[in-house]
Amino acid sequence: MLDRVEDSPLYPLANPRSIALFGASNRGDSMGTSHLLSLLHLGFEGPLYPIHPTEKQVLGIKAYRDPGELPEVPDLALLVLPTRVVPEVLEACGKSGIRHAIVVSGGFREVGGEGVLLERRLKEIAARYRIRFLGPNCIGVANPHHRLNTTFFQFDGRAGYVGLASQSGSFVTQMFKFLDNMELGFSTAFSVGNEADVDIVDAMEYLGACPRTKVIALYIEGITRGRYFLETARSIVPHKPIVAFYAGGSGAGKRASFSHTGAMAGSDRVYDGAFRQCGIIRASSVTELFDFCWVLATQPRPRGARVIIQTHSGGPGAAAADACDRSGLQIPNLSSETKERLAPFVPPTGSLSNPVDMTYHKDPTHYFEELPRILLEDEGADMLLVYFLLPTQLVEQTLGRMGVPRDRIREETNKFIDEHAKAICALPGAHRKPLVGYTFRDLKERFILRLRSGGIPVFPEPARAARAMRALVEYARACGH
Numbered sequence: 001m002l003d004r005v006e007d008s009p010l011y012p013l014a015n016p017r018s019i020a021l022f023g024a025s026n027r028g029d030s031m032g033t034s035h036l037l038s039l040l041h042l043g044f045e046g047p048l049y050p051i052h053p054t055e056k057q058v059l060g061i062k063a064y065r066d067p068g069e070l071p072e073v074p075d076l077a078l079l080v081l082p083t084r085v086v087p088e089v090l091e092a093c094g095k096s097g098i099r100h101a102i103v104v105s106g107g108f109r110e111v112g113g114e115g116v117l118l119e120r121r122l123k124e125i126a127a128r129y130r131i132r133f134l135g136p137n138c139i140g141v142a143n144p145h146h147r148l149n150t151t152f153f154q155f156d157g158r159a160g161y162v163g164l165a166s167q168s169g170s171f172v173t174q175m176f177k178f179l180d181n182m183e184l185g186f187s188t189a190f191s192v193g194n195e196a197d198v199d200i201v202d203a204m205e206y207l208g209a210c211p212r213t214k215v216i217a218l219y220i221e222g223i224t225r226g227r228y229f230l231e232t233a234r235s236i237v238p239h240k241p242i243v244a245f246y247a248g249g250s251g252a253g254k255r256a257s258f259s260h261t262g263a264m265a266g267s268d269r270v271y272d273g274a275f276r277q278c279g280i281i282r283a284s285s286v287t288e289l290f291d292f293c294w295v296l297a298t299q300p301r302p303r304g305a306r307v308i309i310q311t312h313s314g315g316p317g318a319a320a321a322d323a324c325d326r327s328g329l330q331i332p333n334l335s336s337e338t339k340e341r342l343a344p345f346v347p348p349t350g351s352l353s354n355p356v357d358m359t360y361h362k363d364p365t366h367y368f369e370e371l372p373r374i375l376l377e378d379e380g381a382d383m384l385l386v387y388f389l390l391p392t393q394l395v396e397q398t399l400g401r402m403g404v405p406r407d408r409i410r411e412e413t414n415k416f417i418d419e420h421a422k423a424i425c426a427l428p429g430a431h432r433k434p435l436v437g438y439t440f441r442d443l444k445e446r447f448i449l450r451l452r453s454g455g456i457p458v459f460p461e462p463a464r465a466a467r468a469m470r471a472l473v474e475y476a477r478a479c480g481h
Contacts, residue, residue, distance in 0.1 A: 001235035002209035009132045010198060010206040012100045014143045014188050016075035018047040019150075020067055020098065022089055023080030024058050025050075032080035033059070034152040035104065041154040043147045049074060067096040076100045078140065078150055083107035086136065087121045094129025101126075102150055103135035109194050110137055119196050126197055138193025139169040142176075142186055145212055151191070160185025161214035162293050163207035165200045167192055167221045168247075175290075183452040184294060187212040201229050208236035214297040217289055218244040218280075220271075230278045237279035241296040241475050244280050245289040246271045279478030281471050291457075291464055292471040298455045299434035301476040302382040306330045307469060308375045309355035311387040312367070316462070317355030320385055320438065323466035329383075329473070331355075338378040345370050364390070368420040376431040383434045383469055386424075388458055390417060390447040417447045425454030434472055438465040 002008055019039070023032025036059060039048060049070050050058035057063055064070055067077070077093045079086055079101060086105050093101060108119035119136065126133055134140055140150030144159035153173035157180035166172050169191040179185055187210055190203040200218065207216045216236070223229050233242055246268070275282045281296070283289040307329045311317035321331050331354050334342075339352045345366040351357040356375065358367055368390075375384055395413045404412050428435045437458035439448060448458050459465040 001232070001239075002205060005206060005209040005211065008202075008206040008209060010190070010202055012075045013102065013132070013134060013198070014141050014148070014190070014206065015146050016046065016100070016148065018049065018072060018074040018076070019044070020049045020051055020070065020074040020077045020093070021058075021080075022051045022077065023104075025052060026055060026058055031104075031152060035078060035080055035150060036061075038149045038151055038154050042144065042149045044149075045147055047072070047074075067093055067098060070096070073097040076102065078102050078104065080104045083115070083118060083136075087118060087125055090122060090131065090133070091125050091129070094125060094131055099129070099131055101131055101133040102138065102140035103133055103193075103196075104137075104139060104150075105135070106137040108136045108196070119194060123196050131197075133197045134190065135193040136196060137169065138191040139172060141188065141190055142172060143188040144186060145188075156180070158185035159187070159212075161187050161212060161297055162217055162290070163187045163210060163213035163215070164189040164217045164219070165192065165203035165207065166190065166219035167195070167200060168219055169193055171219050178286075179290060182290060182294060183449070184290065187214075195224070199225060201225050201232050204229075204236065204242070205232050208232070208240055214240065215293045216240060216242045217293050218242065219286075219289070220244055220246045223271075226274070230274060233278035233280055237475075238479055241293075242280045243283055243289055243292045243296065243471070244275055245283045245286060246275075279475070281474050281478075283471075287464070288467060291459070291468045294457045295434065295436060295468040295472055296475055298457060299428055299436065299472060300432045301479065301481050302434050302469075302472050303476070303481060304330075304382040305470075305473045306332045306380055306382040307385050307466075308332070308334070308378065308381045308383070309385045309387075310367075310371055310375060311355050311357050312389050313359060313387075314351075314357055316387040316438075316440065317357050320387065320462040320466070321355055323462040324385070324469070326463075327466040327470040329466060329470060332380045334375075335378055335380055338374060338380075341374045342371065364420070369423050372424065372427055372435065373431075376427060376433050376435070381433065383436065383472070384427075385462070385465060385469065386435065386437045388437045388439045388448060388451065389441060390420065390445075391441065392417065392446055414446065418450055421447055421450035421454060424451060425456055428455075434469065436465050436469055438462045 024036040050063040052063045055063045077098045108115045142149045149155040151173045157176045172189045172191045192200050207213045307324050309320045350359040396409050451458050
């Protein structure tokens with residue numbers, strides 16, 4: 001494992017100070033132009049140098065005929081060109097001193113035939129000039145912390161803590177909005193494409209050392225450097241969780257992976273065993289991939305698999321208990337001491353069993369402060385799963401009945417919701433136990449948004465919450481807890 005992320009050969013790829021762009025033009029339908037527009041949209045702060053044989057300016061930026069004419073040697077070259085000219089352009093980059101490149105262009109190993117020979121030539125040129133490059137057949141890097149987006153989709157999400165290494169290019173771009181809807185964002189996302197030079201292991205090593213990355217997500221279609229992959233993962237996992245989605249396990253997946261990047265997918269069982277050996281948590285879908293990343297990055301490691309469920313009513317509680325059981329989690333009985341402490345807050349119509357069902361409460365602070373605190377202090381609880389329900393309209397009506405002036409109701413409602421959300425968000429850190437939520441309400445309600453932005457994962461149904469909590473248990477065991 002790297003001691004410093006700056007020591008990674010990928011550091012200039014993910015944090016370039018300047019970029020030369022091959023393929024951008026004044027034509028709006030040009031793919032290279034889309035990549036330049038993405039860089040401009042996110043506000044890349046370094047110099048951009050379009051290289052074009054005839055244009056004097058590209059999108060108002062001074063253009064150059066050849067990389068040798070540039071006023072400096074750029075940190076990075078971005079190539080979005082016809083396949084046949086890519087090798088000679090990469091050689092021109094090497095001669096001008098450029099040592100890092102992203103080859104977006106496709107038509108190499110993944111198409112077979114002459115494409116295989118062209119990719120071999122790329123590798124030979126890169127070795128001759130000591131160029132490290134991503135691709136070919138990739139979209140490069142998105143590092144919103146550095147205002148870098150070399151993809152053809154403009155980035156409007158947030159900078160975050162999820163690091164991604166993907167053998168699919170467009171997968172990175174499809175996840176921009178997907179993560180944003182979960183109140184999450186990328187630290188850095190790599191599209192490695194055909195892995196002619198830089199591969200998924202190199203990207204994983206970079207993310208392992210990246211201080212902005214709390215959890216690593218892998219989208220895998222096939223691994224070539226198996227032993228180094230396992231060794232690298234083993235060195236990272238004790239310090240940072242890794243979650244993988246393997247898309248090549250089925251027959252259809254194998255065929256799709258090979259036609260996509262030329263990756264040779266292997267047996268599903270082999271990958272399952274390999275992940276288990278090195279402590280990687282396996283996701284069975286893209287949704288699980290980021291659900292697991294979410295809880296692993298925000299919640300403490302649990303001591304075991306015992307879950308206490310807190311709810312307002314029987315239905316959500318029963319659904320959560322069933323989901324936990326199906327995910328291999330335990331639903332323990334509460335201790336007599338915990339029941340005694342809960343008794344003043346739970347009405348006769350409620351339940352002191354697990355799930356703890358409060359049914360009705362005159363003072364909502366009990367549900368959001370006293371109850372979860374008491375439950376987290378139970379020695380038999382490793383994790384707490386809470387059903388969250390605090391509609392803005394209900395709070396406004398309650399405050400109105402309490403005599404709050406109409407012109408102050410909205411302000412006081414927001415203050416009330418924010419204070420309770422803040423109190424809940426402090427609980428996992430204070431008790432060193434995970435707290436995960438679920439709701440059947442709108443995820444865009446103020447209360448849920450405040451919880452999510454404060455580090456509490458809140459899922460739209462209990463099954464996803466339970467599977468994510470199971471991932472916490474698996475990671476704790478992989479780390480020896």
